[in-house]
Amino acid sequence: MSDLFTVAVTVNGTQYERTVEPRLLLSDFLRHELGLTGTHVGCEHGVCGACTVLFDGVPARSCLMFAVQANGHEILTVEGLGTPENLHPLQEAFWEAHGAQCGFCTPGFLMTLVPFLEENPNPTEEEIREAISGNLCRCTGYQHIVDAVTLAAEKVRT
Numbered sequence: 001m002s003d004l005f006t007v008a009v010t011v012n013g014t015q016y017e018r019t020v021e022p023r024l025l026l027s028d029f030l031r032h033e034l035g036l037t038g039t040h041v042g043c044e045h046g047v048c049g050a051c052t053v054l055f056d057g058v059p060a061r062s063c064l065m066f067a068v069q070a071n072g073h074e075i076l077t078v079e080g081l082g083t084p085e086n087l088h089p090l091q092e093a094f095w096e097a098h099g100a101q102c103g104f105c106t107p108g109f110l111m112t113l114v115p116f117l118e119e120n121p122n123p124t125e126e127e128i129r130e131a132i133s134g135n136l137c138r139c140t141g142y143q144h145i146v147d148a149v150t151l152a153a154e155k156v157r158t
């Protein structure tokens with residue numbers, strides 16, 4: 001067994017400290033150590049985007065990082081975005097515009113899009129498609145997701 005390391009990390013505003021093996025992926029840390037299963041794991045090699053979280057405010061693929069790299073950093077997962085009673089505008093728009101079908105890819109899309117809409121609250125369809133080009137969805141054909149982001153942008157602006 002390899003040496004263990006202590007990881008102190010803030011996730012969705014809560015501080016956690018866990019002792020883990022250095023090989024533990026950040027995605028597995030979030031899901032198995034913290035029980036935050038909203039971060040999904042698809043390909044586990046950086047291709048699908050399902051595991052995307054905000055790492056110090058920047059979208060990052062948690063399957064490509066080790067948990068120990070998060071020591072001293074701040075992470076936002078989909079659980080920290082909104083609540084069923086108080087959805088984030090993106091979540092509301094995905095619901096209203098049918099941007100999610102099975103929902104497996106949805107957390108990754110949402111976490112990719114949060115900073116995108118903050119930086120560009122009035123995106124063109126082309127810009128939206130470019131922004132989500134690193135996230136794979138096997139259900140929607142993407143058009144409903146693009147519609148949802150357009151709707152979310154309207155919500156954010158008003």
Ligand code: FES
Binds near residue numbers: 043047049051063
């Ligand atoms: S699970 Fe991380 S990119 Fe697919």
Ligand code: FES
Binds near residue numbers: 099101103106138
């Ligand atoms: S909604 Fe099923 S993979 Fe995107």
